[in-house]
Amino acid sequence: MSNDNSRYVILGKDDAERRRLNDGYPYFKKYVRKNKVIYDDTVSLPDDAVVLDLATGSGAWILDLASLVPSTVIIHGIDISPAFFPYIQSPNNNNIHLHSQSCTSLPPTWSSQFDLINQNLVRGALTQHDWNLEFHELFRVLKPGGHLQLCEGDCTNWDQEIRPGSAHEKMRDLYKALLDKNSLVWDCSKRLPEMLTNIGFVNVYTELRKYPLNADDGDGGGSIGSDVISRFLRSLKPAIMKNEGFGIVGSGEVYEGLIEELKKEWNEGTLFFDFVLICAQKPL
Ligand SMILES: C[S@@+](CC[C@H](N)C(=O)[O-])C[C@H]1O[C@@H](n2cnc3c(N)ncnc32)[C@H](O)[C@@H]1O
Numbered sequence: 001m002s003n004d005n006s007r008y009v010i011l012g013k014d015d016a017e018r019r020r021l022n023d024g025y026p027y028f029k030k031y032v033r034k035n036k037v038i039y040d041d042t043v044s045l046p047d048d049a050v051v052l053d054l055a056t057g058s059g060a061w062i063l064d065l066a067s068l069v070p071s072t073v074i075i076h077g078i079d080i081s082p083a084f085f086p087y088i089q090s091p092n093n094n095n096i097h098l099h100s101q102s103c104t105s106l107p108p109t110w111s112s113q114f115d116l117i118n119q120n121l122v123r124g125a126l127t128q129h130d131w132n133l134e135f136h137e138l139f140r141v142l143k144p145g146g147h148l149q150l151c152e153g154d155c156t157n158w159d160q161e162i163r164p165g166s167a168h169e170k171m172r173d174l175y176k177a178l179l180d181k182n183s184l185v186w187d188c189s190k191r192l193p194e195m196l197t198n199i200g201f202v203n204v205y206t207e208l209r210k211y212p213l214n215a216d217d218g219d220g221g222g223s224i225g226s227d228v229i230s231r232f233l234r235s236l237k238p239a240i241m242k243n244e245g246f247g248i249v250g251s252g253e254v255y256e257g258l259i260e261e262l263k264k265e266w267n268e269g270t271l272f273f274d275f276v277l278i279c280a281q282k283p284l
Helices: 015-032 060-066 128-141 167-181 188-199 222-235 237-242 252-267
Strands: 050-054 074-079 096-100 114-120 142-154 202-209 274-281
Touching: 015 060, 015 222, 015 274, 050 060, 050 128, 060 074, 060 096, 060 114, 114 128, 128 142, 128 188, 142 188, 167 237, 167 252, 188 202, 188 274, 222 237, 222 252, 237 252
Parallel strands: 050 074, 050 114, 074 096, 114 142
Antiparallel strands: 142 274, 202 274
């Protein structure tokens, strides 16, 4: 069932956003997920596995997985909005099924169906309450012994790492104000594992990942990173300006200037927020 009453208010739903998601996927795969589609090396999918990708967006992860597994593996992708769904070329991908559905409320018939569930980059949409609802649903729809993997941005360590007076400090204050205003979670690496453990998931494993952002580092990935992350920050501009720049930036132009300052700091070696990979398992 389609349900677009989303709090997905801080990012857009247009073609530019679809391109941003598709362009970002190979970078995040290479530098944050260390070229892995399935993060936990101990997970091996049987030929009749059933897999779910939550908030699938443009479907980059499911198309990548589909190219690696036999076509007997059934792959479901859900998103609250079908706006970014990929065009699936049947019959090559007739094992892929896409649904307009919120990750906080999954079909009752899906109980104990899935061997693996994946979710990437959804913290711009889920409040702590939503995460909790979602994790209860994921516990229900995983098979006993089934695996969950998440990849999210994480600002837990931001306070310790930022130089006072820097562009990073301003961007941190803006970004946190935006997340707080929308009741979104910024310390994913701390809160999400706690929630998973409280719900009964086991083998909860968390790994923080840095990624290249220095555009002057030759072919080390930094120029792509600088482009991917600055496009992400640019996509937040409407939401930031809707809140009058939270008293931190007075206009869209000043916000654009702040992103340029930030890029210079990246070139001087400053890092930005972390990404976190979280793996967990439903007990047997
Ligand atoms: C930043 S995109 C990430 C897309 C994809 N996972 C990726 O990594 O490219 C966030 C996606 O979450 C979807 N979304 C937002 N709220 C949702 C919800 N409650 N349930 C399912 N999908 C949701 C949005 O429509 C959007 O496609």
